[in-house]
Amino acid sequence: MRRDWSLYLVTDRRLAGPRSLEDLVRAALRGGVTAVQLREKECPTGEFVDLARALKAILAPAGVPLIVNDRVDVALAACADGVHIGQSDMEYGDARRLLGPQAIIGLSVETLEQAERTASFDVDYLGVGPIFPTPTKTDAASAWGIEGLAALRRASRQVLVAIGGIHRENAVDVIPAGAGGIAVVLANCAAQDPERAARDLRATISDARGA
Numbered sequence: 334m335r336r337d338w339s340l341y342l343v344t345d346r347r348l349a350g351p352r353s354l355e356d357l358v359r360a361a362l363r364g365g366v367t368a369v370q371l372r373e374k375e376c377p378t379g380e381f382v383d384l385a386r387a388l389k390a391i392l393a394p395a396g397v398p399l400i401v402n403d404r405v406d407v408a409l410a411a412c413a414d415g416v417h418i419g420q421s422d423m424e425y426g427d428a429r430r431l432l433g434p435q436a437i438i439g440l441s442v443e444t445l446e447q448a449e450r451t452a453s454f455d456v457d458y459l460g461v462g463p464i465f466p467t468p469t470k471t472d473a474a475s476a477w478g479i480e481g482l483a484a485l486r487r488a489s490r491q492v493l494v495a496i497g498g499i500h501r502e503n504a505v506d507v508i509p510a511g512a513g514g515i516a517v518v519l520a521n522c523a524a525q526d527p528e529r530a531a532r533d534l535r536a537t538i539s540d541a542r543g544a
Contacts, residue, residue, distance in 0.1 A: 339367045340367050342531070357521075367514070443474035463498055465503065493512050495514070499516070
């Protein structure tokens with residue numbers, strides 16, 4: 334199945350304020366997000382599974398995939414659509430064997446060398462970041478920048494989802510550089526009106542594509 338990665342929401346409950354994660358995702362969904370990653374680093378396993386099941390129930394009727402960060406076990410327990418793994422997480426081949434051929438698997442890359450090593454992987458997308466410096470991932474590598482993203486686009490056959498410091502003002506530069514979509518944390522989770530924030534970002538993406 335061909336997926337739409339245009340606007341990929343990565344969750345962070347610490348930024349959501351008094352809103353529940355479910356309410357935040359509902360609002361972002363109304364605004365036009367096309368994929369949601371449940372990334373809650375400090376969430377106990379049982380709670381993580383419960384959250385994943387709750388978000389799956391919200392997203393499935395709209396055909397929007399739920400992707401669990403890092404935790405293959407949580408994805409399996411919650412019947413999520415797939416996982417997103419980093420360079421220090423489970424090996425791609427192991428995740429694919431456990432989840433099966435239909436599951437979505439995304440893989441983070443922070444350098445061109447890492448991306449080159451994935452050339453033979455049948456991943457659904459590469460999460461490329463950070464594109465710009467970001468406060469939401471303090472252990473990230475140096476920023477790719479627009480030129481670095483464009484260089485990766487020329488070198489890779491994979492779908493690229495750009496993440497890191499992206500917001501409405503700079504998203505217009507990210508799409509022409511080769512991103513198949515943009516992933517946002519702060520620009521949506523911390524927004525006063527997540528629905529409007531998502532709608533504005535979708536409009537920017539459409540404009541950048543010349544749609």
